Amino acid sequence: MGKNKLSNLFSSTPLFAKLLISALLLVALIVILITQLHRLHHGRSPTAPLSGHPAPPPHATPLDPNTTIQFDFSPYVRLYKNGRVERLSGTQTVSAGLDTATGVKSKDVVINSTTGLGARLYLPKLNTTKAEKFPILVFFHGGAFVIESPFSPTYHNYLNLLVSKARVVAVSVHYRRAPEYWLPVAYNDSFKAYKWTVSNSKSGPEKWLHKYGDLNRLFLAGDSAGGNIAHNIMVMDGAKAKGLALLNPYFWGKKPVGKELTDPKERRKLEVTWEFVCNNRYSIDHPLVNPMGSPSVWKRLSCQHVLVTLSEQDEFKERGKAYVEGLKKSGWKGEAKMYETKGEGHVYFLYQSKSEKAVKEMAVVASFLNSS
Numbered sequence: 002m003g004k005n006k007l008s009n010l011f012s013s014t015p016l017f018a019k020l021l022i023s024a025l026l027l028v029a030l031i032v033i034l035i036t037q038l039h040r041l042h043h044g045r046s047p048t049a050p051l052s053g054h055p056a057p058p059p060h061a062t063p064l065d066p067n068t069t070i071q072f073d074f075s076p077y078v079r080l081y082k083n084g085r086v087e088r089l090s091g092t093q094t095v096s097a098g099l100d101t102a103t104g105v106k107s108k109d110v111v112i113n114s115t116t117g118l119g120a121r122l123y124l125p126k127l128n129t130t131k132a133e134k135f136p137i138l139v140f141f142h143g144g145a146f147v148i149e150s151p152f153s154p155t156y157h158n159y160l161n162l163l164v165s166k167a168r169v170v171a172v173s174v175h176y177r178r179a180p181e182y183w184l185p186v187a188y189n190d191s192f193k194a195y196k197w198t199v200s201n202s203k204s205g206p207e208k209w210l211h212k213y214g215d216l217n218r219l220f221l222a223g224d225s226a227g228g229n230i231a232h233n234i235m236v237m238d239g240a241k242a243k244g245l246a247l248l249n250p251y252f253w254g255k256k257p258v259g260k261e262l263t264d265p266k267e268r269r270k271l272e273v274t275w276e277f278v279c280n281n282r283y284s285i286d287h288p289l290v291n292p293m294g295s296p297s298v299w300k301r302l303s304c305q306h307v308l309v310t311l312s313e314q315d316e317f318k319e320r321g322k323a324y325v326e327g328l329k330k331s332g333w334k335g336e337a338k339m340y341e342t343k344g345e346g347h348v349y350f351l352y353q354s355k356s357e358k359a360v361k362e363m364a365v366v367a368s369f370l371n372s373s
Contacts, residue, residue: 072180072277078147080180091148095157097121103165107157110207112197116177118190120197121151123164123171124209136218136370137210138163138171139198139242141191141234143225143251143348146179146278155351162354167367170214172198176230183280184289191230192237195221220370221304222246224348225317232324233289236301244306246366249348252320254291255284259319271316293323299331308369310362311341312349340365 066083073079079087097107104126112118125135140163142149142156149156151173164171176190201207202216219242223231228250235245253271257263272285279289288295307328311321318341325339342349342358350359 074145074147074274074277077145078180086180088148091144091150091153091155093154094150094152095154097152097157100161100165103161105161105164107161108209109152112194116190117175118177118193119175120194121157121160121173121175122207122209123160123169123173124213125164125168125170127213133213134215135213136167136169136220136243137198137202137214137216138167138169138220138222138370139195139231139234140171140173141176141221141223141227141230142173143223143227143351144178145251145274146184146187146226148178151175159351159354162363163366166363167370169220169370170209172210179278179280183282184278185282187230188233188289192234192240195234195240218243220244220246222248222366222370223250224248224351225251229290232292235304236292236298238301241303243304244308244369245302245304246308246310246369247321247324248310248350248366249312249315249317250309250321250324251317252290252292252324253285253317254294254320255286257319258293258323261319262316293320293327296327296331299328299333302328302333302335305335306369307335307337308366309337309339310366311339312345312347313341313343314345315347317347338369 069082071080071082076089097109099106106124107121109121160173174191174194176187201210202214205211221231221235221242228247234240275285283289286294288298292298309321309325311318325337328337350362353359
């Protein structure tokens with residue numbers, strides 16, 4: 002029907018019919034408008050797919066390497082197909098300087114500008130009336146080999162307290178982490194930092210070590226993965242120290258020891274994370290992660306004093322016990338001590354530093370660094 006015919010028909014229609022047609026058109030328009038608003042309110046455009054899955058971003062595909070996870074090591078890190086690394090915790094940093102609560106000073110140093118290897122140094126409050134020499138502590142932070150650094154609030158606060166209580170000069174090592182740098186990079190970096198500490202304690206140029214450090218009282222320490230690193234540095238050729246402090250150290254192995262969990266699925270989860278940080282280079286029973294399986298390793302331990310701290314609810318507790326027991330049976334000629342905190346989990350002392358239990362454990366570690 003042509004436009005003129007429609008116009009003529011409408012003009013000849015009685016008034017009531019015209020009003021009825023107009024009302025119907027208005028209702029139809031309102032219905033359409035309400036439908037559109039409803040769709041927008043629920044976050045789906047009129048052309049969105051009707052499935053239960055949202056439409057993909059305009060530049061993404063189901064196999065987009067920017068969004069496809071290769072390995073999910075939550076709550077620590079995720080590695081994506083394109084190599085992008087997303088750290089989920091342990092990324093905050095704080096500056097070095099004077100800690101007013103303890104009087105401890107700190108500063109950052111570069112050990113190797115090419116690789117980025119460095120450290121944060123700590124010096125206890127000095128006695129202004131006499132010259133002092135302090136024990137030297139080389140400390141390796143934890144974080145599953147993938148997160149944290151000497152510059153994080155967690156470790157900076159812990160080192161300030163430890164240096165104040167134990168009165169030591171400390172070198173907190175900034176080693177490279179997985180997955181950008183698979184193991185053994187962290188071990189190699191840490192050994193170089195250890196050698197740098199020894200060299201500067203003898204003749205400088207790092208004044209804090211040369212002037213205030215006593216190389217005859219050199220200790221290595223670390224928590225969790227850092228404890229693993231400290232042990233492995235101590236058994237490397239050329240490493241020598243007076244003592245070794247392993248704080249809730251990370252070790253594992255294929256077969257359960259002591260009262261360790263026996264569920265194959267749960268044990269496999271821990272195996273997979275080790276395979277990830279070393280890029281499948283070492284088995285779960287390699288001496289790097291399971292020294293208990295290779296007792297001959299302990300005979301290379303050049304220190305004379307070892308302290309291992311444990312936490313009752315820590316899944317790695319049994320490994321710490323087995324470490325001390327194996328060390329005593331290995332023929333190693335030294336003294337090994339073990340200290341356990343009841344009712345606490347893995348490295349609780351980092352996050353509850355002012356609690357009664359953490360204060361007691363700190364006193365044990367400080368005493369070890371001064372009396373051994």
